[in-house]
Amino acid sequence: MADLSVKIAGVDFKNPVIMASGAYGNGECYTDLYPISELGGISCKGMTIEPKMGNIPPRIAETPSGILNSVGLQNIGVRGFVDYYLDTLKEEGKGTVIIANVAGATLDDYIAAAEILESSNVDMIELNISCPNVKAGGATWGVTTEGAAAVTKAVRNATKKPLIVKLTPNVTSIADIAKAVEAEGADSISVINTLLGMRIDIRNRRPILHNNVGGLSGPAIFPVAVRCVWQCFNAVKIPIIGMGGISTWEDAVEMMLAGASAIQMGTAIFTDPYAPLKVTEGLAKYMDDNGIKSLSEIVGQVKPW
Amino acid sequence: MSYFCDKYPVIEKKALAGGIFSITVKCPDAANAAEVGQFANILADGYTLRRPISICEIDKDQGTLRFVFEVRGKGTEVISHANVGDNLDVLGPLGNGFKVPEGKKVIVVGGGIGVPPLLGIAKQCGADCTAILGFRSYDKVILDKEFAAYGANTIVCTDDGSVGYHGVVTTPLTEELAKGNVDLVCACGPEPMIKAVVKECEDNNIPCRVSLEQRMGCGVGACVVCSCMTVRNGKEYYSRVCKDGPVFDAKEVRFDG
């Protein structure tokens, strides 16, 4: 069987399939179907320094080939994550890379969270500067080069853990943001978080989401995600984790050709909980069929016109 | 409690009333794990989100689960096209059931398409169950004969009086509660009905369990979109309908939250 392993920011992944933050909880919800050790990595539910209630429901709306969500970062706080989930994740993961997805309203929030994680055994930190569903912070940091640079710099000083910065597509030039976070010491970027969207129930003229607007994910955003990854690949040297609408192994290959060294999957598991395993199997067969020894051979190998 | 996800063959399909279908699938592992009041998340081909549908009947000997659902939109329409011999992609059983203790006297109150998950309680409790089933009109009445066949004292209500009691379910509920000798009320239906039932139970100091609906994502507790405001030990927080529910102790639910 093909060797699916990839290396990102010095961290070894047994395969390139990582569960995207927010779709997989803290790894505890799908173990009836398969052990988390089958996954390359898990980006845990976005966490903040203090626990958060989240937004008023409804928090989800279906869209053509996708969904809108407005969870609003409901979570038990960074300490809760470290105390209740992390050890189990590490133990059951047997080498599955555990990533803490961190969000905050202020720089101090991000720093405080990073300090707690620094002394934990989490493998990587993913800075969420791209959540569209919270009033303060979140994507407000990620939409300017200055904001993105400031958070990255602050957290870089607070932790030696490998640092991924997760970017929002809701900007004029994602490549400029990518360069800004690379310059401040990000080890990797993950691309993309959700696109801001809205749906209205025409019968009662109310938005379906109580938050009015929410983040679009799923197959609908795949082409946008491929474009963003490709633009970032052309702008930075640090490895890129690609995501947004991936549901098949073909999508994963396409994302890698655009420049992703690994991929994340979120919404696809709502449709098919086995989707991550099918992608891993499909990638292995693709490598065997094409004589590919390492997935790094295809990263960024799109041949643009 | 454990759940499964697989494509299972449809072994029986019936149209019950206008736009309401009964579909039984052979799924021994899921049936064996299922409890009354749990649900499944069923794939509608071509749609991103699965559709949550309550388990209406569990037959552990035959290894089957039965679902009764109304076509509301495109997803339930697609699911309703499944015929005997086709496969349905079912994720379940999910969530917490009604957990009715043995030997209790129970009143179940169902409204419209909230009726199906209550049938299992009639099956369990027989003559110890009183079923108050509300529908818009005679052509929407479902499952009443099946409740009666399991021995439940079955009271049908319609909004327009076209069959049974003319009016809302709470009037017969008040009468039944007044007779005394009730240990528990279980309710499923539209929110205004549930609120009225809960109030009635509070006034009579009878425990009440309610099955709630909310728009859902994963169905297994991971994505926290199907939240409902609950209170425990004086603390308010959002519970997940899929994992912490869909059946809640009415005392824990903040309906205005």
Ligand SMILES: Cc1cc2nc3c(=O)[nH]c(=O)nc-3n(C[C@H](O)[C@H](O)[C@H](O)COP(=O)(O)OP(=O)(O)OC[C@H]3O[C@@H](n4cnc5c(N)ncnc54)[C@H](O)[C@@H]3O)c2cc1C
């Ligand atoms: C725990 C639970 C148990 C249920 N049990 C039954 C049952 O036994 N029989 C039955 O007929 N119906 C049941 N429902 C309601 C059923 O899920 C919806 O009618 C169905 O999802 C509508 O899908 P659609 O594609 O036809 O409608 P659309 O309006 O096209 O659906 C669009 C989106 O909204 C969601 N949605 C729409 N209405 C509801 C709703 N009332 N609750 C949750 N999500 C909704 C859909 O799932 C879909 O994601 C249950 C709902 C829940 C939450």
Ligand SMILES: Cc1cc2nc3c(=O)[nH]c(=O)nc-3n(C[C@H](O)[C@H](O)[C@H](O)COP(=O)(O)O)c2cc1C
């Ligand atoms: C319900 C839901 C919750 C999410 N929560 C988070 C989160 O807490 N932190 C984060 O960085 N991204 C979050 N996301 C975004 C995903 O991680 C991912 O970037 C996005 O959904 C695109 O990938 P997909 O199309 O494969 O889902 C969430 C997405 C969904 C659907």
